[in-house]
Amino acid sequence: MGIRVAVAGASGYAGGELLRLIAGHPEFDLVAATAHSQAGSPVSAVHPQLAGLDLTLGATDAETLSGADLVFLALPHGQSAAVAARLAEGVRVVDLGADFRLESAEQWTRYYGGGHAGTWTYGLPELPGARAAIAGADRVANTGCYAATIILALAPLIAAGVADPEDVVVVASSGTSGAGRNAKVNLLASEIMGDLSPYKVGAHQHVAEIKQATGAGSLSMTPILAPMPRGILATVTARRRNGGDPREALQAAYADAPFVHVLPEGSWPHTAATAGSNSCHLQATVDIDSGRIIVVSALDNLGKGAAGQAVQNANIMFGLPETTGLSVFGVAP
Numbered sequence: 001m002g003i004r005v006a007v008a009g010a011s012g013y014a015g016g017e018l019l020r021l022i023a024g025h026p027e028f029d030l031v032a033a034t035a036h037s038q039a040g041s042p043v044s045a046v047h048p049q050l051a052g053l054d055l056t057l058g059a060t061d062a063e064t065l066s067g068a069d070l071v072f073l074a075l076p077h078g079q080s081a082a083v084a085a086r087l088a089e090g091v092r093v094v095d096l097g098a099d100f101r102l103e104s105a106e107q108w109t110r111y112y113g114g115g116h117a118g119t120w121t122y123g124l125p126e127l128p129g130a131r132a133a134i135a136g137a138d139r140v141a142n143t144g145c146y147a148a149t150i151i152l153a154l155a156p157l158i159a160a161g162v163a164d165p166e167d168v169v170v171v172a173s174s175g176t177s178g179a180g181r182n183a184k185v186n187l188l189a190s191e192i193m194g195d196l197s198p199y200k201v202g203a204h205q206h207v208a209e210i211k212q213a214t215g216a217g218s219l220s221m222t223p224i225l226a227p228m229p230r231g232i233l234a235t236v237t238a239r240r241r242n243g244g245d246p247r248e249a250l251q252a253a254y255a256d257a258p259f260v261h262v263l264p265e266g267s268w269p270h271t272a273a274t275a276g277s278n279s280c281h282l283q284a285t286v287d288i289d290s291g292r293i294i295v296v297s298a299l300d301n302l303g304k305g306a307a308g309q310a311v312q313n314a315n316i317m318f319g320l321p322e323t324t325g326l327s328v329f330g331v332a333p
């Protein structure tokens with residue numbers, strides 16, 4: 001028996017991708033998968049892509065999750081704290097939700113409302129010092145999907161003094177799975193196909209997380225819903241500082257990062273190239289007119305933006321090579 005793993009919220013999009021990755025992981029054995037309204041359904045009835053995975057969704061309670069060494073929580077915001085509190089000490093937990101990402105209770109209330117549950121180790125291994133912190137943690141808060149895309153593009157530029165942290169502008173498009181399977185927004189195919197629509201303009205909840213992780217002081221973000229199932233493409237621009245080279249700063253930061261690729265000069269990221277992988281693709285230049293830095297970043301919101309990142313964090317928590325069970329390469333076309 002390897003590491004015994006349970007997934008809470010397994011009927012959702014992030015949960016389904018976790019099940020797929022766990023099924024192919026050489027050290028993880030899936031012992032339980034839970035749901036809420038769909039508890040009692042076979043996994044393959046809820047996730048047709050997982051036909052052959054012979055397991056029934058249980059209720060999300062301490063009893064169902066009790067046999068696991070590692071629990072992934074893929075629950076709606078506000079649900080993780082109560083479930084985590086009922087897990088035995090020593091059980092490793094990776095929360096894919098937002099509940100434990102922010103250090104500031106004030107920022108939590110501003111963007112999510114209600115009481116702040118607390119702060120866990122932030123699970124973005126590519127940040128300086130993060131691998132050691134994750135390796136020593138029992139509880140890790142996975143990043144938001146836009147947050148991972150944007151932090152990977154921006155953090156090295158601010159750290160290297162190449163980008164002005166007080167002047168950052170982001171426009172980012174996401175596929176519809178980012179909104180979850182029980183999305184409150186209207187995702188009727190007849191309405192989203194052939195359409196690009198901005199939403200949460202000037203008030204996206206990931207801004208607090210991005211500022212916390214990068215040191216950005218002022219950041220404007222405009223999210224756009226794109227008619228595709230998976231993928232995020234973020235264009236991050238910032239005022240350039242000290243004549244620094246943004247591409248060199250990214251290359252230096254990610255020289256040893258197996259999942260972050262600074263593309264060859266002249267190649268720009270495509271979301272489709274990252275689908276099904278745990279990779280993030282980056283490219284950078286300096287605008288020939290404004291002189292601003294431009295970084296384009298792409299990843300799979302369910303991969304490096306959620307389930308893949310969660311498995312990468314869990315690998316580090318258990319002392320495994322961080323790439324175990326994860327694909328560097330996408331499945332395009």
Ligand SMILES: NC(=O)C1=CN([C@@H]2O[C@H](COP(=O)(O)OP(=O)(O)OC[C@H]3O[C@@H](n4cnc5c(N)ncnc54)[C@H](OP(=O)(O)O)[C@@H]3O)[C@@H](O)[C@H]2O)C=CC1
Nearest residue numbers: 009011012013014035036037038097145178180181182306
């Ligand atoms: N989708 C994405 O790209 C990303 C998602 N995340 C985060 O991951 C988490 C899951 O997201 P996602 O998979 O998209 O969401 P989904 O809406 O697709 O799935 C939500 C899951 O939570 C269960 N659930 C719903 N209500 C409750 C409740 N009251 N108590 C316990 N379980 C409940 C659902 O069960 P049932 O279906 O049986 O009702 C389902 O299994 C969220 O916190 C989200 O923010 C993070 C990064 C990216």
Ligand SMILES: CC(=O)N[C@@H](CCC(=O)OP(=O)(O)O)C(=O)O
Nearest residue numbers: 097098144145174175176178179
């Ligand atoms: C397309 C779409 O609606 N995307 C969601 C992404 C949320 C997410 O996945 O991140 P959290 O875990 O922080 O909720 C949004 O923009 O709110």
